[in-house]
Amino acid sequence: MAADKGPAAGPRSRAAMAQWRKKKGLRKRRGAASQARGSDSEDGEFEIQAEDDARARKLGPGRPLPTFPTSECTSDVEPDTREMVRAQNKKKKKSGGFQSMGLSYPVFKGIMKKGYKVPTPIQRKTIPVILDGKDVVAMARTGSGKTACFLLPMFERLKTHSAQTGARALILSPTRELALQTLKFTKELGKFTGLKTALILGGDRMEDQFAALHENPDIIIATPGRLVHVAVEMSLKLQSVEYVVFDEADRLFEMGFAEQLQEIIARLPGGHQTVLFSATLPKLLVEFARAGLTEPVLIRLDVDTKLNEQLKTSFFLVREDTKAAVLLHLLHNVVRPQDQTVVFVATKHHAEYLTEAVWLGLAEVAQPTPWWPLMKSPTCWICTCSWAAPSPSPDPSRSPQDIFSEVVGRKRQRSGPNRGAKRRREEARQRDQEFYIPYRPKDFDSERGLSISGEGGAFEQQAAGAVLDLMGDEAQNLTRGRQQLKWDRKKKRFVGQSGQEDKKKIKTESGRYISSSYKRDLYQKWKQKQKIDDRDSDEEGASDRRGPERRGGKRDRGQAGASRPHAPGTPAGRVRPELKTKQQILKQRRRAQKLHFLQRGGLKQLSARNRRRVQELQQGAFGRGARSKKGKMRKRM
Numbered sequence: 217m218a219a220d221k222g223p224a225a226g227p228r229s230r231a232a233m234a235q236w237r238k239k240k241g242l243r244k245r246r247g248a249a250s251q252a253r254g255s256d257s258e259d260g261e262f263e264i265q266a267e268d269d270a271r272a273r274k275l276g277p278g279r280p281l282p283t284f285p286t287s288e289c290t291s292d293v294e295p296d297t298r299e300m301v302r303a304q305n306k307k308k309k310k311s312g313g314f315q316s317m318g319l320s321y322p323v324f325k326g327i328m329k330k331g332y333k334v335p336t337p338i339q340r341k342t343i344p345v346i347l348d349g350k351d352v353v354a355m356a357r358t359g360s361g362k363t364a365c366f367l368l369p370m371f372e373r374l375k376t377h378s379a380q381t382g383a384r385a386l387i388l389s390p391t392r393e394l395a396l397q398t399l400k401f402t403k404e405l406g407k408f409t410g411l412k413t414a415l416i417l418g419g420d421r422m423e424d425q426f427a428a429l430h431e432n433p434d435i436i437i438a439t440p441g442r443l444v445h446v447a448v449e450m451s452l453k454l455q456s457v458e459y460v461v462f463d464e465a466d467r468l469f470e471m472g473f474a475e476q477l478q479e480i481i482a483r484l485p486g487g488h489q490t491v492l493f494s495a496t497l498p499k500l501l502v503e504f505a506r507a508g509l510t511e512p513v514l515i516r517l518d519v520d521t522k523l524n525e526q527l528k529t530s531f532f533l534v535r536e537d538t539k540a541a542v543l544l545h546l547l548h549n550v551v552r553p554q555d556q557t558v559v560f561v562a563t564k565h566h567a568e569y570l571t572e573a574v575w576l577g578l579a580e581v582a583q584p585t586p587w588w589p590l591m592k593s594p595t596c597w598i599c600t601c602s603w604a605a606p607s608p609s610p611d612p613s614r615s616p617q618d619i620f621s622e623v624v625g626r627k628r629q630r631s632g633p634n635r636g637a638k639r640r641r642e643e644a645r646q647r648d649q650e651f652y653i654p655y656r657p658k659d660f661d662s663e664r665g666l667s668i669s670g671e672g673g674a675f676e677q678q679a680a681g682a683v684l685d686l687m688g689d690e691a692q693n694l695t696r697g698r699q700q701l702k703w704d705r706k707k708k709r710f711v712g713q714s715g716q717e718d719k720k721k722i723k724t725e726s727g728r729y730i731s732s733s734y735k736r737d738l739y740q741k742w743k744q745k746q747k748i749d750d751r752d753s754d755e756e757g758a759s760d761r762r763g764p765e766r767r768g769g770k771r772d773r774g775q776a777g778a779s780r781p782h783a784p785g786t787p788a789g790r791v792r793p794e795l796k797t798k799q800q801i802l803k804q805r806r807r808a809q810k811l812h813f814l815q816r817g818g819l820k821q822l823s824a825r826n827r828r829r830v831q832e833l834q835q836g837a838f839g840r841g842a843r844s845k846k847g848k849m850r851k852r853m
C-alpha cells in the first residue's frame with residue numbers, strides 16, 4: 217500500500233498542506249487510541265491508556281502530566297478512574313457509557329473483563345441513582361441486565377473486603393436459582409474488588425452456612441426462609457448491613473415470604489440503603505416501599521418504549537357510542553386502500569360487531585348520509601383508555617347527529633348536579649357486563665408516561681399508576697366470626713388462627729413470633745463440633761452482632777436495646793445474665809493483660825531486655841577470664 221505523503225494532486229498550497237497535516241495528526245491520534253483499545257480491551261485499561269496518550273499530546277512533550285489526587289486512589293499503581301472519567305466526560309458530555317458513571321478502577325475492570333461495553337437502558341437509569349445513595353424501586357423486565365444494576369453500586373459502596381465489620385450488603389432472592397445466578401455475577405463482576413460473599417440458601421447444609429458466616433463475609437446472598445433460620449439459630453443481628461437488595465421483589469412477596477421478610481427487616485439497622493427490583497408493582501409492594509424505604513425513586517423502563525420512526529400515534533377522545541363511526545371514518549378516509557389495517561378489540565363479540573359495522577358503514581359511505589360530513593368536525597385530542605363494548609341494542613331512533621351533538625354539548629351535560637352520576641349509571645347499564653373486559657389495563661396511560669398526575673410527583677403518586685393488584689397475602693385471609701382465617705398451603709384450605717399457633721412459635725429479638733422450627737440449636741451443636749469458644753465466636757464469628765455503636769456506626773436510638781450481644785445459641789429474646797463466672801473473669805483479665813502488653817510494645821521491650829542480658833552474661837562468663845565459671849555460664853546461657 218502506498219504511503220500517504222500529502223496532498224498528491226493539485227497545487228501544494230499552504231492551506232492545503234496545513235489541512236493535510238491536521239488531517240494526518242487526527243488520523244495518528246485515532247490510530248493510537250484504537251491501537252490501545254485493541255491491545256488491552258479485555259481488562260479495561262485501554263480507556264486509561266488512550267486517555268493518557270491524548271493528554272500527553274495535548275500538553276506537549278516537555279510538560280509533565282498533571283497528577284491525580286492520591287487520597288482516593290485504591291493503590292499507588294492504579295490510576296484513579298473517577299478523575300479520568302470526569303476529564304473524559306468533559307469532552308464527551310453525552311456519553312452514557314460505564315466510563316461516565318465514575319466507577320472505581322477495580323469495578324470498571326470487572327465490567328470490562330465481563331465483556332460489557334455499554335450499559336443496558338435499565339443500567340444507565342438506575343446505577344447513577346443508586347450510586348447517589350438513594351432508595352430505589354426499579355421495574356425491570358427479566359433479561360434487562362438488572363443484576364449489574366444493583367451489583368455495581370454495591371461494589372462501589374463496599375469497596376474492598378473489611379475484616380472489621382460483618383456483612384455490609386444483603387441480597388434477597390426469591391429462589392435458589394436466582395441467588396446462584398447473582399452469586400455468579402458477583403464473583404465475575406466483583407473479581408477485582410476482593411469482596412467476600414456468603415450464600416445462604418434453603419436446601420444447603422446449615423453447618424456450611426454457619427462456617428461461611430464465621431468467615432466474615434462482606435455480602436450475604438440469601439433466600440429469606442433460610443436466612444431467618446440461620447439468623448435465629450446464630451442470634452445473628454444484621455446490624456452492619458448498609459445496603460439491601462430485594463431482587464424480583466414481587467415474587468418474594470407473592471411466594472409467601474412476608475413473615476420472613478418482616479423478621480429480616482426488623483434486624484436491619486436504620487439508615488441502610490434499599491434497592492428493590494421487580495417486574496410488576498403489586499399494591500403490597502407499594503405499601504412496603506412506602507413504609508420501609510426512604511423517599512424511594514421509582515425507575516420504570518417500560519415508560520420509555522420507543523416507537524419506530526416511521527410510525528406515528530394519534531389519540532382520539534371519542535364517546536363510546538361513536539367509536540365505530542370514527543373507526544369507519546378513519547378506515548375509509550385516512551387509511552390508504554393499499555394498506556392493511558389491524559384493529560384490536562377486547563372480545564370476539566366486539567370483533568363480530570365491528571365486522572358487521574365496517575361492512576354496513578362502507579355501504580353507508582357508498583351512499584353518503586346527511587350525518588357523514590359531521591364526522592369531519594374536529595374532536596378532542598386526548599387519549600381514551602378502553603374500548604367499551606357497544607350497546608347491545610342501539611337505539612334506532614338516535615341519529616349520528618344526535619351522537620355528535622352530545623360530544624359538543626358535553627359541557628352542558630356536566631353543568632347539572634346529577635348529570636355525572638346519571639351518565640355513569642347509564643354507561644354501566646349499557647355495558648355488556650357479561651363480556652366486558654377492558655383491553656387496556658387501568659394503568660395504561662401512566663405505564664406509557666402519559667399520565668399527568670403520575671409524573672414528577674412523590675413515589676406514591678408515581679407508583680399509583682404502576683400498581684398491579686395481584687392477590688396479595690391479605691386477600692387470602694378471611695374472617696369467620698371473630699376468628700381470622702388463613703390459607704394453609706399444605707392443607708389446601710382455610711384454617712383458623714385462634715392464637716394457639718403461638719404455642720409452636722418462638723419470640724425473636726424483634727418481638728416477632730416465628731415458627732419454633734427455626735430454633736433447633738444446630739448452631740450450638742456445630743460450635744461444639746468445631747470446638748469454637750462461645751466468647752470467641754461472639755466476638756469474631758458473627759461480628760455484626762456487635763452493633764454499630766461498638767463499631768462507631770450510626771444507629772437509631774430505638775434499636776439500641778436490640779443490639780445487645782447474645783451468646784450464640786441463647787434463645788433469641790432472652791438476655792444473657794450479667795454475672796460472669798470466675799473462669800470467665802480470669803480469662804477476660806488474661807486477655808486484657810495480653811492485649812495491653814502487646815499494645816505498649818511489650819514484645820519488643822522483652823526481646824531487647826533479653827538481648828542485653830545475653831550480652832551481660834557473655835561478658836560475665838568470658839570477659840573476666842574465670843575458667844571455673846566458664847562452663848557454668850555457658851550452661852546457663
Ligand SMILES: Nc1ncnc2c1ncn2[C@@H]1O[C@H](COP(=O)(O)OP(=O)(O)OP(=O)(O)O)[C@@H](O)[C@H]1O
Pocket residue numbers: 331332333334335336339356357358359360361362363364397
Ligand atoms: N451492559 C451489558 N452488556 C452486555 N451484556 C449484558 C450487560 N448487562 C447484562 N448483560 C447480560 O445480559 C444477560 C441478562 O442479564 P441479567 O441476568 O442481569 O438480567 P436480568 O434482568 O437479571 O435477567 P433475569 O431476570 O433472567 O435474571 C446476562 O447474560 C448478562 O451477562
